[in-house]
Amino acid sequence: MTEDFPADPFAAFSDRLAALTAAAAARVVSVHGRDGRARSGLLWAEGLVVTAEEALERDDELSLTLPDGRVVPATLAGRDPGTDVALLKAETGGFVPLAAAPPAALATGHAVLAVGRGEYGPSAAFGLASLVGGPWRSMRGGRLDRRIQLGLRLDPSAEGGAVLDHAGRLVGMAVPGPRRRVLAIPAETIARSVEQLRTRGRVARGYLGLAMQPVQVGEGRGLIVVGVDPRSPAGLAGVLLGDVLVAWDGAPLGSVRDMLARLDPDSVGTTVTLELIRAGLPHRLRVRIGERAAA
Numbered sequence: 001m002t003e004d005f006p007a008d009p010f011a012a013f014s015d016r017l018a019a020l021t022a023a024a025a026a027r028v029v030s031v032h033g034r035d036g037r038a039r040s041g042l043l044w045a046e047g048l049v050v051t052a053e054e055a056l057e058r059d060d061e062l063s064l065t066l067p068d069g070r071v072v073p074a075t076l077a078g079r080d081p082g083t084d085v086a087l088l089k090a091e092t093g094g095f096v097p098l099a100a101a102p103p104a105a106l107a108t109g110h111a112v113l114a115v116g117r118g119e120y121g122p123s124a125a126f127g128l129a130s131l132v133g134g135p136w137r138s139m140r141g142g143r144l145d146r147r148i149q150l151g152l153r154l155d156p157s158a159e160g161g162a163v164l165d166h167a168g169r170l171v172g173m174a175v176p177g178p179r180r181r182v183l184a185i186p187a188e189t190i191a192r193s194v195e196q197l198r199t200r201g202r203v204a205r206g207y208l209g210l211a212m213q214p215v216q217v218g219e220g221r222g223l224i225v226v227g228v229d230p231r232s233p234a235g236l237a238g239v240l241l242g243d244v245l246v247a248w249d250g251a252p253l254g255s256v257r258d259m260l261a262r263l264d265p266d267s268v269g270t271t272v273t274l275e276l277i278r279a280g281l282p283h284r285l286r287v288r289i290g291e292r293a294a295a
Helices: 009-025 187-200 233-237 256-262
Strands: 028-032 039-045 048-052 062-065 071-080 085-090 111-118 121-133 147-151 162-164 170-176 182-186 210-217 220-228 244-248 271-278 281-288
Touching: 009 111, 009 121, 009 162, 028 048, 028 111, 039 111, 039 170, 039 187, 048 170, 048 187, 062 085, 071 187, 085 187, 111 170, 147 170, 170 187, 182 187, 210 244, 210 256, 233 281, 244 256
Parallel strands: none
Antiparallel strands: 028 039, 028 062, 039 048, 048 085, 062 071, 071 085, 111 121, 111 162, 121 147, 147 182, 162 170, 170 182, 210 220, 220 244, 244 271, 271 281
16 A cells, blocks of 8 residues: 655756756757857757857857757857847757747746756756846946846856746846846847847947047036047037037936947937037037947
C-alpha cells in the first residue's frame, strides 16, 4: 500500500523555473570576440542575433556558440549605443523566436527570470521586477520605451541574455545598469532598433552642428554655443557663436544631455523652434534637424 502525499508546491515552482529556463536557453547563444570576454545573445530571427552593444568591445573575429553546441562565425550588422543594442549576422538555422510579453503585462513586483549562456552552458537568475516605469532616456541619448529594473544578480556572461516573465515570454534583454542595478532593455525597444540596424546598419540620430557648454542664465541654465559649423542645420538657420540656447519648442535646455536626448531618431527631418539669448536679447530661430553622419 502506497501512502499519498500532497503535492509539493515548492517543487512544482522549482520545476516550472527549470522548464522556463530550458525553453529560453534554446534561443540564447554565447557571443565570443577577440577580447576574450563571453557574453550572451538572443536568437532574434533566422540569421540575426541581438546582444548588448556596450559589452561588444570589438567588431571583428566574432563567433557564436549556438544552443546545439555548434560554433559559427558572426559579423556585426550594426550597433546602437543609445539603446545598448547590437545586431549580429550568422548562420543560425531555423528556430521559433521567443514570444514578446505585452508591455502592459509587466508590473513592479512581478516575477522575472534572466537566462544567459556561458562557458559551461545556460545560466539563470530569478527575481522580481523591482521597478517598471515609463519611457526614459539613456545616458547615451537613446529613447527606451520603459524603465525596467530587475531585483536579481546578473552573471557577467549573462549580459545580453533573455529576461522572461512568468509565462516564459520575452520582457527584454538583460544589461548591467548604473549603481550595480540590473536593467532590461524592453523587447519593443529592441525591435525598433533592430529594424533600423537591419536595413541601414545604424540608428539615425539628429544633427544640429553645434558645440555647447552649460551656462548660468539668471536663475536658470542654458547652453552657450562655443562652436558652429556654418554649413550645418543650426549654422544655416542663423545660430551664432555666443548665442545661449534656453529652450527647444518651449522645453527648457539646462544641459548638453537635454539637447542630446532631443536629437533622437524621431527628430531627424523635423523643424523645431530654438529660443536663445543673443547680446542680452531674446531671439527665436526655426531649425530643420539633419541626420548625423555615420561615424
